[in-house]
Amino acid sequence: MTVIDAQSYEDLYENAPCGYLSTDMDGTIVRVNETLLRWLDQSRDAVLGTSFTQLLEAGGRMFYETRQRPVLLLQGEVREIALRLQRADGTALPVLANSVVVTDDAGEQTEIRSALFDSTERQQYERELIDARRVAEMSSERVRALQDATTAFTASETESEVVEALTEAVRASVAATAVAAVTEQPDGSLLIVGGRHMLDEVAPGTRWPIYDEAFATMEHVAIGGVAEADETTAAAMRAAHVESFTVLPVRNDAGTRGFIVSFFGRERELTESAVDLKLSITKQAMQALKSMRLQRQLEQLALYDELTGLANRKLLQEQLTTAIASALRDGGSLGLMFIDLDGFKAVNDRLGHDVGDSVLREVAERLTSVVRQNDLVGRLGGDEFVVICETLDESSALIVAERITEAIRAPYEGVPTPLGISASVGVVLTHPTAGAVPSGDTLLVHADAAMYRSKNGGRDRVTVELV
């Protein structure tokens, strides 16, 4: 066994291939080896008695003091901590540090010993790794934010659900305390259409000066702190615990202007890419709203008869229900006319469907032109038409019905005289009261029955029935 003398031990400590450092429990350096002094280009006297944290760069000092020192004191040991020491000339020396707390026989913590390893080589590629990871994280967060937003928009069933999903998606993407969506109304006023508007909660209905600034430029604008705001805005910000907020103006295809307002509980400055992300999410929402409106237009189309453009059975039923309800409410009367064409089958059979169709279109036009302005003309199907007449009394009913039979009786282009078309009309009049409210279907049945009486009575005539 080799005997190692004290001098060799000292040499092993002083010139070890790593830096050694001991501090007392307060962090004051009490011992340091030659290797570390050489790395730092410092004299022993300059280092002894100073605080270990003084050897670190400011950012690393914050990290060490807030994260590593508590862990060291709690568990008695930390390993492979990445730190950056400051050399005498101000350049940085990246090191990995292992530290242990030494306790005496009484169990008292007495000093902290650290071994430091030069990590200059690792430093460079780790730096690259960190940068690469930050970039990757940012772009994947961005993709995820957009995907989440799209999913939420797709799942929305109403416009207000889309707007709520929009404000929530923007809130999540920029870590805002709250986000509100505001749109400009046709009269120029502004309306909060979704989300949470923290300033409006403390000063409802205020038109904040920054709004018009945003509209003037249509660029993203921010109030970066209470000190930047005008007096009214600043007072509201203080009351609402808002330290900063941003306004992103947008305009949809229809030209309507609005904006997304993001509120923050601390002074925040959004990066260009964060603003970009907000804009992308908002544009997606506007696209979703646009397709929702198109969808609604299509649904509207589904309420009209394709051939004649008149209301179809679905719309007629809806309108009839509404008309009964309003007659009941206003104590008014209501008329329903059932019109069946006489001689149409023969025209269709002998002259073909094209002629038949053009007759139906002509009938639709004639009906529309002879009824009163607010009456609704519809086609039930085939050669059956219906007119809903609100506030109709018996004498006006007869006048309108006679105008209809007269109009339909007139000749049609392409239809020879022997094949003439006329109308059998059944009119039902009702005056709904609380005790006796007829359903739409009941009225249709009665009008249909009245029409049959006209048909059986020799066609081209009007039968009126009171219900």
Place this chain on the structure above:
Amino acid sequence: MSGALEATDVLRRNNVVELGNPAGRPLVFAHGFGCSQEAWHRVAPQFTDDYRVILFDHVGSGGSDIAAYDRGKYDSLHGYAGDILEIVENLDLHDVVFIGHSVSGMMGVLAANRDPSRFGALVLLGPSPRYINTGDYIGGFEQADIDGLLDALDANYLGWSAAMAPLIMGVPEVPDLGDELTASFCSTDPSIARHFAHVTFLSDNRADLAEVSVPTLILQAKDDIIAPEVVGQYVHDQVAGSSYALIDAYGHCANLSGPDEVTRQIKAFLT
């Protein structure tokens, strides 16, 4: 405001731990950036004979419910202050002594300003209302230093996922279970740590100090490089009628480096 959450949800969310005398005056201990309620483990036991001691973890730290971490909510100290109020309300505490270390001191100020009726006293250990130098105000740091802190966080979390993943996933071949378990001291999800660092070191709550209406003690350790003496003095000047004590403990985590001294000062203040 807080009625939406059940008491058990709040207590689980913040990993609330109750110790001591249930009939005693409530002491709520709050940990600062970088650690968890473990930071109080040498102080809190010294109060359990006489006081009702409540410890908790901020959401995103320690044993809190990480799933409750909403970046928007916790983008400012107001979000954390709201949690403190929810804990106090759900335990129906009155005459609370709130003891906040580091950034938690300011959270306590915000909570007490919002509902002073619940609070009897504030003890702020190493508080700072703003870390960045601004005009005449000395906070101790420049914006670039915060970037340096974030770099240091990232550099030390580079291997975080690799080190934590086997533990989280319960892979049996963990080489040294003891070491792995101790690694959980003050451990945090790196992205939350980054965000919490931003919120802690870039907040400005100087204006809130003047609104403090409950008796306040500022405990200032020597050589605290995070919250230097000049900042502790500033807080003392801004909080009307506050007490200030320069204590015989070193560094920013005096609750770990000088737990007996911190305890002595708090007891002296409360009696």
